[in-house]
Each structure stands twice: as structure tokens, then as C-alpha cells.
Amino acid sequence: MKLEIKLLLVEDDPSDRQGFEQSVTRFNHENGANFTVVAFDTLQATLDKLDSSFDCAVIDMKLGDQGGEGNKILEVLDKANFRMPVVVLTGTPDEADSEFVHIDVKKKGDAEHSEILKDFHQVHSSGLTKVMGGRGIIEKSLSKVFRHNLLSQKNAWKAYGQLDSERSERALMRHVMNHLISMVDMEEENCFPEEFYIHPPVDEGLRTGSVVRAKDRSEFFVVLTPLCDLTKRHDGEFNARKVMLCRISALEECYEELPESKNNSKGRAALRKNLLSNAKGSYHFLPNTDFFDGGYLDFENLTSIPKSQFNDHFSAPSLQISPAFIKDIVARFSAYFGRQGQPVLTQPSE
Incomplete structure (x- = not known):
């Protein structure tokens, strides 16, 4: 059974409203979709019926004599925390105010209705609105x-x-x-790379797992100072005297660390396999996404800097490794430096 996708359409021009509804009918037929359109032609009628039951919205800006009336709907959506994708489809795109919600502004005549519906359908299929929406x-x-x-x-x-x-x-x-x-089943065997990070971070505060960039060079580091030492006291300071950082290396940089005897195609292939599966104890794999190139935490490439100098040399966190994954990193980091190893035992000759 196809799940209904409830679309809010706010358009005061009858021909434009009818044209979009016809596009929805055609899209449903051609793609096996199940969009249901709830259309309004005035600002007040929209506000009277606006609730969390909608999965997406297409909103015109000019709904009265002054223009820009559609911004009032955007404001209500934002303040009521109605989480759904919104497209402003208008002949006056400059009037759209993006302060309230993340919106996509398109000009009438330039935007294909089918592309708007395709995007809505893909977002809905991903589960984003089914998880985060008002009925999610x-x-x-x-x-x-x-x-x-x-x-x-x-x-x-x-x-x-x-x-x-x-x-x-x-x-x-x-x-x-x-x-x-x-x-949530945290034992899921396969995860998506985006789950690994919180991007952008919730604030600029340092946490274990914060990813920061050196200001004087294109190098990224992960903060490994224990979270308890980074928790701010009442005076706004945290207990740690220094911030401990682990450098993120690119794959080529990992190859350079190979001994000369293994720095060949066979040795590189073996290292890459071990790195991707986290089988090499001195490294930890960080997946790449659209917003982060990823890399490999090098547990042997550590640095620390006095907290008073941190802001002079490093940027504010650009992203944060998610709690479930930073725990694994800290455990492997601790295990790597806590290992004692087995000495070679010499057997007495008989």
C-alpha cells in the first residue's frame, strides 16, 4: 500500500493552482506516487487549517495587495516546529524571507513542477519526514x-x-x-556515513570527538580530551589545562608511514584493507560524506595545546563525531596505548 504524501498548496491564482494540481495528478500516474493536494487561495484560510499533518508545502509569496504575505505562513511553520520540506514558488522570489525555515525558492515559469514533486517524493521515501515530521x-x-x-x-x-x-x-x-x-537498534551491522557525524555541531563548545581545523594549514584534528575535563564550570572554564588532539591523515599519508620494504602495491593494498576495516590498531577510519572528506585518525600523531591558546591556532568545531561512534574511538585509542604486549620467551635448551 502506497503511503499518502499530503501536500499543502497555497496559491491565489486559479490557473496556477489548477496547473500544479494537474502536474500532481500526472506525477502520481507516471511514478506510482500518492500525493494528495490540500489547496488554499488566501492567507487566512491557510492559517486557519495549518497543522502538523502535512508532509511538504508549495507556497506563493503574493497572496494579497501588499505582497510577501507568504512569509507569514513560513513564520508560523517555523514557530510551530512543523518540520517538512517547503518550496516557495512565486513570481516575486525576492520577497521570500528565509529567516524562518530552510526553504527552496523558485520562480514561476522557471521551475518544473515534476522536479519539485520528485524531490518531495525522494525526501519522503528516505524516511526523513516520516521520522521528523509532525506525525513522525x-x-x-x-x-x-x-x-x-x-x-x-x-x-x-x-x-x-x-x-x-x-x-x-x-x-x-x-x-x-x-x-x-x-x-534504536544500535547493533545494526551496516550504518550510513552521515550517521557518524553531527553536522553542523549543536554549538561551538569543545567535546570529545569535535573535529577542528588548524588555522595556519589544511589539517584536521579530532579532540580526544575526556569529556569530563571539557565540561564547563560555573565560571565558563573547563578543567583541562590542555586540549589533546589527534591528527586526521589522508590515505596517501598513511602509505608514507609504511616501512620501505612494504611500500609497494601489495603492501598498500593490504594497509588500505586493514584501515577500512579498522584492523590496524594505530588508526581509526572516519568515513567521507558530502560535507567531510573523512580520513584516518592516527593515534601516533598526537598533539596538545594549552586551552588559552586553542582559539588562536584552531577553528571552532566544524562537526562532531556522534556519541555512539566516539565511544568506539576512545575505547580503541585507550586499548592501543594500554596494550602491554607479549615478550619473547626464551625456552631453556634441553
């Missing part, structure tokens, strides 16, 4: 956590809130996130 998995999961877990603990959290409401709120957020993570 996260909303359902949050409701389950609230009903089955948190309500039974409310007396304890009420007490924490009386002591320090801000701290209680932060703790509740962590607690809820832990419940959500426990609902």
Missing part, C-alpha cells in the same frame, strides 16, 4: 517515553526542578535522549 516516529516515540517512563517518575523530577529548574531541564533532555537511543 520521533513524535510517537516521545509520547511513548512520556506516558510509559517519565510520568511514573514525575515526583522525583518535580523535586529536582524545585532545587534547580535549569539543571533539571537539561537532565531531563539527556534522560529522554537515552530512552530514544535505547529504542
